[in-house]
Amino acid sequence: MERPRNAENTAAYPDNMAPPISAAPVPASVPASIITVVSKQTVRPERASPIGDLKLSFSDMLMLSCSYIQKGLFFQPSGTPMAGLLSSLVSSLSRALGVFPPLAGRLVTLPDGRIVIRCDDDAAVEFFHAVAPALSLADFLVSDADVPTMLTKELFPMAGAVSYEGHHRPLSSFQVTELGDGAFFLSVVVNHAVVDGTSFWHFFNTWAGLCRGDPVQPPDFGRSFFGGSTAVLRFSGRDGPAGTLHAAPPLRERVVHFSAAAIRDLKAAANGCGKTNEDSMVNGEISSFQSICAHMWLAVTRARLQLAADATTRFIMAVNCRHRLRPKISPVYFGNAIQILATTATVAELAANGLRWAAARLHAKVAVQDDGAIRQAAADWEAAPWCFSRGNLDSATLIIGSSPRFPMYDGTDFGWGKAVAVRSGCDSKIDGVLSALPGQAGDGSVDVEVCLAPDTMARLLGDNEFLQYVSHAP
Incomplete structure (x- = not known):
């Protein structure tokens, strides 16, 4: 059964203070044909898979109703002709798929109802080449403005794919979009029942490393x-988990930037300390990430004026289980090994108690996720299997995905330099969805990608209590 579930000189401002941020939206009406796919290749692993059928774990099966993971990188012009760049990407992708054969496989439901990833001689993925001669990097990385989602959504193949559809759709897909100024965007779309974020970026980094040798x-x-x-x-x-998604209301998306100095101060405040230097909070009980999450939870809840004081709010996040189990499982375990946690509070409780209290609640929820708690969650699922409901979030929920710890920049140099920005696809972007990224x-x-209803976003960007820790994203 299913269960509900940018660059601007800011040197004139102190490092932990925000320069003025415009709350005005950016017009999003862009012809879809401005980005055009000009070729599609089928790429096969360079060698046959040695692993055969790979069964889905309970953590994988929870994700069967989720959208594919969609992440990509913007690169400056490489100086390499596009034909040569494409050849290098395709040949190294073939080698990478030989290392990660599940990404070229497909989902199969066995006669007894179990679902596996089948890696056989039919294994293959799709690699697209798109062009956008009328666009430049500056059209996507706009300072003090909303993310141009009508453009970014065209940078990712397999729009609208749900993980269960891996029974008849590729488990991964790839696209290079060449812009008019020579910059380009490299996107990777992967079935969420096959990977979590840790595995996704392990693959991405391996692909880049193979391209470098x-x-x-x-x-x-x-x-x-x-x-x-x-x-x-x-x-x-017969098509898998039912969806309850309704027509998406208008949304605005921003990337907000937290400098390292601002994060240290935010963490100090969450731990009940004053301003701190770089090293004094290393052993603080509440982490930097939990502090940022609490700050977002408080600010967005304040901006949602429609919520009554006694309304229950939820902040949902995922934790990596690899190091929490005993014995620990490998940090390069390939698949989903995450636990989804929901922390609740009423609007009035958040308003009355503030950052330290909210951060402590998030920390307490994470701290108890040890071997026993995770195994109990697995046992409960075995007794009554379910996957996440496909539906819009309620108007009092925030959910944060991804992680600033993922190696999105350091490991993804394919030989033509470090990426200049990370962006996510639009399939899972609904009101209340956040995505955490490392700063470039x-x-x-x-950096935090923030998706909110337009009126909520406008109030958030005018909230000085929120903005005291925020600066422009690069």
Whole structure:
């Protein structure tokens, strides 16, 4: 059954203070034909898979109703002709798929109802080349403005794919979009029942490393950490989990930037300290990420004026289970190994108690996720299997995905230089969805993609209590 579920000189401003941010939206009406696919290649792994069928874990099966993961990178002009760049990408992708054969496989439901990833001689992925001669990097990375989602959505193939559809659609797909100024965007779309964020970026980094000629760190495909599952998901329709998504209301998306200095101050405030230097909060109980999450939770809830004081709000995040289980599972385990956590509070509680209290609630929820708690969650799922409902979030929920710890910049140099920005696709973007990204400078700063209803976004961008820790995103 299913269960609900940018660059501008800011040197005139102190590092932990925000320069003025415009709250005005950017017109989003852009002809879809401005980005055109000019070729599609079928890419096969360079060698046959040695792993055969790979069963889905309970953590994988939870994701069958989710959209594919959509992430990509903007690069400055490489100086390499596009034909040569495409040839290098395709040949290294073939080698990478030989290391990660599940990405070229497909989902198969066995006669007993179990779902596996089948890696056989039919394994292949699609690689697209698109062009946008009328666009430049500056059209996408606009300072003090909304993300141009009508443009960014065209940078990703397989729009609208749901993970269960991996029974008849590729489990991964790739696209290079060449812009008129020579810059380009490289996107990777992967079935969420096959990977979580840790595995996604391990693959992305391996692909880039192979293009540079670096050695490979092989993934771990073991599936023994929860024992042998006999649970089967049953769906009422032949097409898998039913959706309750309704027509998407208008949304605005911004990338807000937290400098390293601002994060240190925010963490100090969450831990009940004053302003701090770089090293004094290293052992603080509440983490930097939890502090940012609490700050977002408070600010967005304040901006949602329609919420009554006694309304229950939820902040949902995922935690990596690899190091929490005993024995620990490999950090390069390939698949989903995450636990989804929901922390609740009323609007009045958040308003009355503030940052330190909200951050402590988030921290407490994460801190108890040890081996016993995770195994109990797995046992509960085995007794009554379910996957996340496909539906819009309620107007009191925030959910944050991705992680500023993922190596989105440091490991993704394909040989033509470091990426200048990360962007996500639009398939999972609904009111209340956040995505955490490392800052491009690699200095401990963090970017957060924020998707909100237009009126909520306008109030958020006018909230000085929120903006005291925010500066422009690069």
